[in-house]
Amino acid sequence: MPRFAANLSLLFTELPLPARFAAAAAAGFDAVEIQFPYDYPAPLLRTAADAAAVDIILINLPAGDLMAGGYGLASHPARTAPFRAALAEGERYAQLLGVRMVNVLAGRFDPQQDAAQTRQTLAANLALAGERLAMHGIHVTCEAINNLDMPGFVASTPAELAAVLAEAAHPNVSMQLDLYHLARMQLExxxxxxxxxxxxxxxxxxxxxxxxxxxxxxxxxxxxxxxxDELGYTGWCAAEYRPATSTVSSLHWLTARY
Structure with a gap:
């Protein structure tokens, strides 16, 4: 049975973020992840997590304007400086929160930029993040996001992402897979x-x-x-879904011990 974590950016949103740690623990989660924790002071979140006895296993780097429909930071050839600033901020939060992994969101293609250079920029930035965060024992991930929900995403399939990771060629950078995004791309x-x-x-x-x-x-x-389990996966599986009604009523799958 995989180890399940709760994504606190989508689950328990009936509560303020600092209160979600205790709610996750009460529901049976030992670990949580947060997409973007940067609206709250890191020490406040760390205190809440420690009080609830849950680990924060992953956060995203700041992604600039990506979530508002923009191109993001990690792959845009003209946004190297903002990416480095985001990396410094993510590095600081990750250390203070005791995070084990930091996810880098690849971003969207800018039609005014060369596509090959965009992918090269992403690979270089992933290698930089991998090197920088390795000093703290923090692993870097990058994920493929389906291009239906997020049109123009730089890596929409694992194959596209694998090509970028091969170019980054850093041992501290790995893939993050989301079963939902794979299904949206109609992959087997x-x-x-x-x-x-x-x-x-x-x-x-x-x-x-x-x-x-x-x-x-x-x-x-x-x-x-x-x-x-059969394939030998020993990492975390994080529930990153939007509850159809309330978070607590959505957790039948966890109490049934999938």
Whole structure:
């Protein structure tokens, strides 16, 4: 059975972020991740996590304007300086929060920039982040995000991401796979996981379509979790879904011990 973590940016949003740690612990989670923790002081979040006895396992680097529909920072050839500033901020938060992994969001293609140079920029920035965070024992991940929900994303499939990681060629940089995004790209999940799991440091999931909790869509998540066990995956599986109703009512999959 995989180890499950709660994504506090999508779960327990009925509460302020500092209160979500205790709610996650009460629901049975031992670990959490946060997409962007930067609206709160890191010491405040660390205190809340310690009080709830849950580990913060992953955060994202700041991504600039990406979540507002922009190109983001990590792959844009003209945004090297803002990316370095984001890396410094993420590095500071990761250290203070005791985070084990930092995810770099690749960003969208800018049609005014050369596509090959965009991918090269992403590879160089991932190598830089990998080198910088390795000094603190923090691993760097990057994920493929489907180009239906996020059109123009630089890496929308594991194959595209694998090519970038090969160019980055840094031992402290790995793939993050999200089962929802794989399904949205209509990829065959068993074969994809078998192929890319050796390069994967972290997994996230939501049912598809809808991006809600397990059991609301068509993904055979129980079978996929069993497959991950068979393939020898020992990392975390983070629940990164939007509850169809409330967070607590969505957790039947966890209490049933998938």
């Amino acid at each position: 999940l068993a074969g994809t996981l078998a192929q890319y799991l050796p390069q994967t440091a972290h997994i996230q999931f939501a049912d598809c379509p809808g991006r809600h909790e397990p059991g609301t869509g068509t993904l055979p998540l129980a079978q996929i979790f069993a497959l991950l």
